[in-house]
Amino acid sequence: MPLSRIKPQMESSQLRLDSSAASTDVNDRVLLNGVDSSSTGDGYAVILEDATANTDLSFTSLYNVTGAADTPHFHVGLRANSGAISSATYTKVGMDRVVVDTHSYFDTANNRYLPLIAGYYIISVSIRQEGANNTYIQPTVYKNGLIQAGNAVSQAVSSSNLQYTTPYTQSVIHLNGSTDYVEAWGYTSHSSGTGIWGYVNNTTRMDGFLIKRTS
Amino acid sequence: MVDYYTTPNQLVTKIKTLYSDLTDKDFDQMNGGTILLQNDTDGKGDYIKSWKHPTLSKPTKSELDSV
Numbered sequence: 001m002p003l004s005r006i007k008p009q010m011e012s013s014q015l016r017l018d019s020s021a022a023s024t025d026v027n028d029r030v031l032l033n034g035v036d037s038s039s040t041g042d043g044y045a046v047i048l049e050d051a052t053a054n055t056d057l058s059f060t061s062l063y064n065v066t067g068a069a070d071t072p073h074f075h076v077g078l079r080a081n082s083g084a085i086s087s088a089t090y091t092k093v094g095m096d097r098v099v100v101d102t103h104s105y106f107d108t109a110n111n112r113y114l115p116l117i118a119g120y121y122i123i124s125v126s127i128r129q130e131g132a133n134n135t136y137i138q139p140t141v142y143k144n145g146l147i148q149a150g151n152a153v154s155q156a157v158s159s160s161n162l163q164y165t166t167p168y169t170q171s172v173i174h175l176n177g178s179t180d181y182v183e184a185w186g187y188t189s190h191s192s193g194t195g196i197w198g199y200v201n202n203t204t205r206m207d208g209f210l211i212k213r214t215s
Numbered sequence: 216m217v218d219y220y221t222t223p224n225q226l227v228t229k230i231k232t233l234y235s236d237l238t239d240k241d242f243d244q245m246n247g248g249t250i251l252l253q254n255d256t257d258g259k260g261d262y263i264k265s266w267k268h269p270t271l272s273k274p275t276k277s278e279l280d281s282v
Contacts, residue, residue: 084223088242089252089261111256138245150245189239194223 072115073209075100078199081130085188085195090140090147093127093184093197095206111183113206118177119213123149125184126168128203131196134162136189139169143182148173150187161191166203177215182208218276221260227252229282234271241268 076095085091095111105115115121125139140150151169173182184206188195197204220226230250231237242248253264266273 086223086225086227086252086254086261088227088239089254090244090264091254092256094256136239136243138243140245147244187243187245189243 071210072103072105072117072121073100073207074098074102074106074113075202075205075207076106076113077202077205078197080199082195082197082199082204085131085186085197087188087190087194090185090187092142093125093186093204093206095184097199097202099202099205100207107181112181113183113208114179114181115175115210116177117210117213118175118215119210120172120174121182121208121210122170123173123182123206123208124168124170125186125206126166126203127184127186127188128166128198128200129162129164129188129195130198131188131190131193132161132163133191133193134165134188134195135191136187137162137165137167137195138187139167140185140187141169141171141173141182142185143173143175144180145183147185148182164198172211174214182206217262218279219260219262220279223261226261226263226279229279230274232282233274233278237271 075098077097077099078093078095079097082094092111095106096108098106098108103115103117106113113123123141125141127137127139129137138150141148149169149171151167174180175182186195186197220229227242230252237250240246240248242250242252244251249267249269251264251266252261254261263273
């Protein structure tokens, strides 16, 4: 790449390309610690011109991109089995074990995830049923106190009851980065007794991560 | 005024006793249920969050307590 296309006002640790320069050529590229062993300039290209005189540049590698750590993600669970859970009653899962919370957005006092970056998040909830005589389990994602998504498993898909079954639900949810929050809830039915949600191997849990920023 | 029931299964059992035609499906919001019972896991207990049943009226506290 001709030096004329490199913008002169570079700052520390930056390399700026001059967008007003003449159109780029095929194979123009920016190399990082490249092993330039041939006349074509092969190496660790970060961006690569794929055709002459167009506006596109190909990103050749996103592995270990600096900045990925700025993507919020979290994983919370239970420290012990829950108390008795009523049948046919949506019950909030009291997540009290924070395994991962990159930005400290999980509110342990209120058992909710309230991220301060607006965007679309993948949110997942799974619930392990420890109690016997369970006939139906529905892990559910709540957004701002309202049901957002749920996915049930019923006795029809199990031989007898659903003890030790761990159904799972997942949804893409937009959170506004200021007031929106998500919570893990569960709904169960039992032929007798009550439900108990298990903590073993972190099977009852909620996790999620940002997939696209919107501001 | 929200009425709470701290004993597990107490509220849903009382409601089903009052209205014997109700099944768990009537409480399942992902299956068209019109009655939403909740427990916020804050120690207060189970309560009726919303009641939108087309024919059955929401029971009063005295009706529930009489069961």
